Amino acid sequence: xxxxxxxxxxxxxxxxxxxxxxxxxxxxxxxxxxxxxxxxxxxxxxxxxxxxxxxxxxxxxxxxxxxxxxxxxxxxxxxxxxxxxxxxxxxxxxxxxxxxxxxxxxxxxxxxxxxxxxxxxxxxxxxxxxxxxxxxxxxxxxxxxxxxxxxxxxxxxxxxxxxxxxxxxxxxxxxxxxxxxxxxxxxxxxxxxxxxxxxxxxxxxxxxxxxxxxxxxxxxxxxxxxxxxxxxxxxxxxxxxxxxxxxxxxxxxxxxxxxxxxxxxxxxxxxxxxxxxxxxxxxxxxxxxxxxxxxxxxxxxxxxxxxx
Amino acid sequence: xxxxxxxxxxxxxxxxxxxxxxxxxxxxxxxxxxxxxxxxxxxxxxxxxxxxxxxxxxxxxxxxxxxxxxxxxxxxxxxxxxxxxxxxxxxxxxxxxxxxxxxxxxxxxxxxxxxxxxxxxxxxxxxxxxxxxxxxxxxxxxxxxxxxxxxxxxxxxxxxxxxxxxxxxxxxxxxxxxxxxxxxxxxxxxxxxxxxxxxxxxxxxxxxxxxxxxxxxxxxxxxxxxxxxxxxxxxxxxxxxx
Numbered sequence: 010x011x012x013x014x015x016x017x018x019x020x021x022x023x024x025x026x027x028x029x030x031x032x033x034x035x036x037x038x039x040x041x042x043x044x045x046x047x048x049x050x051x052x053x054x055x056x057x058x059x060x061x062x063x064x065x066x067x068x069x070x071x072x073x074x075x076x077x078x079x080x081x082x083x084x085x086x087x088x089x090x091x092x093x094x095x096x097x098x099x100x101x102x103x104x105x106x107x108x109x110x111x112x113x114x115x116x117x118x119x120x121x122x123x124x125x126x127x128x129x130x131x132x133x134x135x136x137x138x139x140x141x142x143x144x145x146x147x148x149x150x151x152x153x154x155x156x157x158x159x160x161x162x163x164x165x166x167x168x169x170x171x172x173x174x175x176x177x178x179x180x181x182x183x184x185x186x187x188x189x190x191x192x193x194x195x196x197x198x199x200x201x202x203x204x205x206x207x208x209x210x211x212x213x214x215x216x217x218x219x220x221x222x223x224x225x226x227x228x229x230x231x232x233x234x235x236x237x238x239x240x241x242x243x244x245x246x247x248x249x250x251x252x253x254x255x256x257x258x259x260x261x262x263x264x265x266x267x268x269x270x271x272x273x274x275x276x277x278x279x280x281x282x283x284x285x286x287x288x289x290x291x292x293x294x295x296x297x298x299x300x301x302x303x304x305x306x307x308x309x310x311x312x313x314x315x316x317x
Numbered sequence: 318x319x320x321x322x323x324x325x326x327x328x329x330x331x332x333x334x335x336x337x338x339x340x341x342x343x344x345x346x347x348x349x350x351x352x353x354x355x356x357x358x359x360x361x362x363x364x365x366x367x368x369x370x371x372x373x374x375x376x377x378x379x380x381x382x383x384x385x386x387x388x389x390x391x392x393x394x395x396x397x398x399x400x401x402x403x404x405x406x407x408x409x410x411x412x413x414x415x416x417x418x419x420x421x422x423x424x425x426x427x428x429x430x431x432x433x434x435x436x437x438x439x440x441x442x443x444x445x446x447x448x449x450x451x452x453x454x455x456x457x458x459x460x461x462x463x464x465x466x467x468x469x470x471x472x473x474x475x476x477x478x479x480x481x482x483x484x485x486x487x488x489x490x491x492x493x494x495x496x497x498x499x500x501x502x503x504x505x506x507x508x509x510x511x512x513x514x515x516x517x518x519x520x521x522x523x524x525x526x527x528x529x530x531x532x533x534x535x536x537x538x539x540x541x542x543x544x545x546x547x548x549x550x551x552x553x554x555x556x557x558x559x
Binding site: 228256290292293295296297298299300301302303304310311314315316317 | 412423
């Protein structure tokens with residue numbers, strides 16, 4: 010049974026598109042405690058003995074199943090660090106939806122630091138969706154510092170969609186991936202910061218064995234006087250392919266630092282980086298205005314498209 | 318009906334005032350296709366932008382159906398029924414062809430409605446509808462999508478700024494067919510095409526020649542065309558295409 014109040018339900022809708030209890034396995038965490046859990050024949054969720062988080066075990070060969078592990082904080086002043094470990098069995102094909110929503114109407118800071126570790130078995134395939142959202146008009150800050158570690162075994166694939174569009178005052182997200190033979194990683198990050206928000210996003214992808222490949226694309230928008238630092242590093246230690254891209258729109262008084270880096274330790278490592286920062290082009294606004302939109306509407310369409 | 322009365326337009330070039338358009342008068346009647354030609358640098362694109370509201374005249378007034386629209390913004394003119402096809406179509410990262418067509422139509426457009434606009438410009442909708450309007454599209458593809466967005470608006474008056482610019486010969490042949498079809502379906506609307514391609518001049522009702530910011534001549538196609546053929550104002554796409 011999942012017990013959530015209205016604010017928590019709204020947060021869940023924002024981060025997981027969930028309007029009701031999902032089918033399949035789930036673990037709902039609200040204000041530092043367990044609010045509901047469901048396991049299936051193939052997916053087991055157990056609390057760690059020391060209470061620091063959960064272990065999610067997905068049996069080998071599990072296909073077309075999903076796991077939802079949303080976290081919501083609606084009390085001011087909560088600070089928690091949670092360890093979630095995913096053990097994805099060989100040849101499975103699953104969707105994992107995580108995400109954290111914070112509503113802080115109080116004066117104290119609320120912080121959730123989630124450490125997610127993925128151990129993805131041979132030839133398994135994982136689609137991972139993570140959304141972060143903040144709301145509430147209190148003076149207390151909404152802080153999220155997620156750490157994601159990904160260990161991909163031979164022939165496995167992980168596709169990650171990381172989205173943080175609204176309301177998080179401070180975030181420092183770190184993603185580390187280690188990849189074996191023919192493993193594949195695809196990352197699509199979408200980030201938008203407002204007001205005086207700060208966001209740091211760090212990726213370190215290690216292509217350790219032959220045939221491994223990574224495609225990491227970050228699109229971000231810095232509005233008002235917000236600050237972003239994007240630090241994308243790909244290391245090639247074998248014949249491998251790596252591509253990273255940071256593409257940013259800067260607005261108002263925003264600040265964006267893009268720090269791309271490539272490191273090759275093998276002659277057959279093929280690594281490419283692209284980075285671009287620019288404002289919304291005047292001709293883009295004018296084109297949409299000739300289609301009948303106001304300048305403000307045109308700007309919103311361009312932003313929505315860019316972050317889609 | 319569009320009326321330009323005593324339009325002048327000048328810009329500041331390195332501290333000096335440079336006149337681009339000088340005291341221009343032009344009337345574009347409904348159900349007419351008028352092609353504006355003339356040498357490069359003669360002020361044709363500036364005139365197109367003045368009509369769309371992207372630039373404002375330094376003197377003179379512009380009327381649409383008798384209403385003074387000189388001070389109307391780009392958005393207001395679009396809403397009044399003025400369409401504009403860019404010479405260099407604009408690219409948008411992340412915006413799909415379908416989204417752009419929906420914005421243009423000003424309503425939720427079903428996929429099949431959107432597809433009908435794309436097939437009119439010779440694009441297979443299935444391949445394009447969810448493509449991003451970004452640098453992955455060729456110049457010819459972007460041009461055709463640009464024309465499809467303008468068609469989706471069903472404007473009272475549409476201005477095409479050098480539609481042939483930046484496209485390959487293969488696409489050019491298709492482009493001519495699109496304009497021929499638009500001309501034959503012109504109903505309660507009017508079209509202005511900025512072009513110096515002979516094939517486009519041949520489908521005009523009227524031809525205007527703009528040189529050094531002045532309207533040199535203007536009249537029915539049959540009277541105007543013979544004197545223009547072979548000059549800079551009426552060029553072949555390529556002699557081998559004849």
